[in-house]
Amino acid sequence: MVVDQLSDAGVDRLFHALADATRRDIVRRTVDGEHSVSGLARHYPISLTAVQKHVAVLEDAGLVVKHRHGREQRVVGNHDALRRAQQLLDELDRLWHGRLDRMGTLLDEDSRGGTT
Amino acid sequence: MVVDQLSDAGVDRLFHALADATRRDIVRRTVDGEHSVSGLARHYPISLTAVQKHVAVLEDAGLVVKHRHGREQRVVGNHDALRRAQQLLDELDRLWHGRLDRMGTLLDEDSRGGTT
DNA sequence: GTAACCTACAACCCCATGGTTGTAGATCAG
DNA sequence: CTGATCTACAACCATGGGGTTGTAGGTTAC
Numbered sequence A, B: 001m002v003v004d005q006l007s008d009a010g011v012d013r014l015f016h017a018l019a020d021a022t023r024r025d026i027v028r029r030t031v032d033g034e035h036s037v038s039g040l041a042r043h044y045p046i047s048l049t050a051v052q053k054h055v056a057v058l059e060d061a062g063l064v065v066k067h068r069h070g071r072e073q074r075v076v077g078n079h080d081a082l083r084r085a086q087q088l089l090d091e092l093d094r095l096w097h098g099r100l101d102r103m104g105t106l107l108d109e110d111s112r113g114g115t116t
Numbered sequence C: 001g002t003a004a005c006c007t008a009c010a011a012c013c014c015c016a017t018g019g020t021t022g023t024a025g026a027t028c029a030g
Numbered sequence D: 001c002t003g004a005t006c007t008a009c010a011a012c013c014a015t016g017g018g019g020t021t022g023t024a025g026g027t028t029a030c
Helices: A010-019 A021-033 A035-039 A048-059 A081-106 B009-018 B020-031 B037-041 B050-063 B079-111
Strands: A064-069 A070-079 B064-069 B070-079
Touching: A010 A021, A010 A048, A010 A081, A010 B009, A010 B020, A021 A035, A021 A048, A021 A064, A021 A070, A035 A048, A035 A070, A048 A070, A064 B079, A070 B020, A081 B020, A081 B079, B009 B020, B009 B050, B009 B079, B020 B037, B020 B050, B020 B064, B020 B070, B037 B050, B037 B070, B050 B064, B050 B070, B064 B079
Parallel strands: none
Antiparallel strands: A064 A070, B064 B070
16 A cells, blocks of 8 residues: 555545635634634535535545534534545655655766666 | 645646556556656557646656656656655644644643633 | 547436435423 | 534536547658
């Protein structure tokens, strides 16, 4: 489970969930503690249903967890998903460093070819 | 000016660009060096036009840079955009740590018979 | 020159997304 | 019980995203 996580379908969901300002804001809020869905909805100029859908997208991506508390549905951020996203970017980042290293090696020894 | 970058529109483009396996693969390839658009297209079972659009999305997000080289359009990854994405995730990550710190403080005060 | 190649762009399809409204089931407060 | 809240879900609409084909303009090779 090391290398090829970049082509996972869950990664699509993860980054797609982050690709919306409202959803990022919900994450920011739920990182800070539990919030009901309707409580969250009061902060945005969109309908409650729209917020419900955003929360569903976040939950599907694993960025958020819901659990019932009486008649409310409490939403709270999930740190693991964020760390997963960070790891994926780090994986790409490592490729860059590898490239830089290879460029240095080329300048140094001038012997090897690339792979395809 | 460091804090509120989470609600920028460019961030939408950045994460949206990363929310597609083909585009992440293009980034992975172009991190490793320059590739022509048609050269990239040969690796995927989709049309050249589709790849052109993916590259355009990546370019719009800043993850990739194009420049002409003869009749070819060379595509190469842009490290800065990736670092920007990493910084945004780190920003969220910091919120989590802040929360954990506060929870620790609460527990601490509670064990001392705090008055909240 | 002609042919082959690389790219750009317009037009079109299909469907997922983000938004809405409306209805209905639980749950809490009185 | 009654009313107010919170949530869920279905139906619908408009827009954009990912894909295609087709046409056209440059650039290299012959």
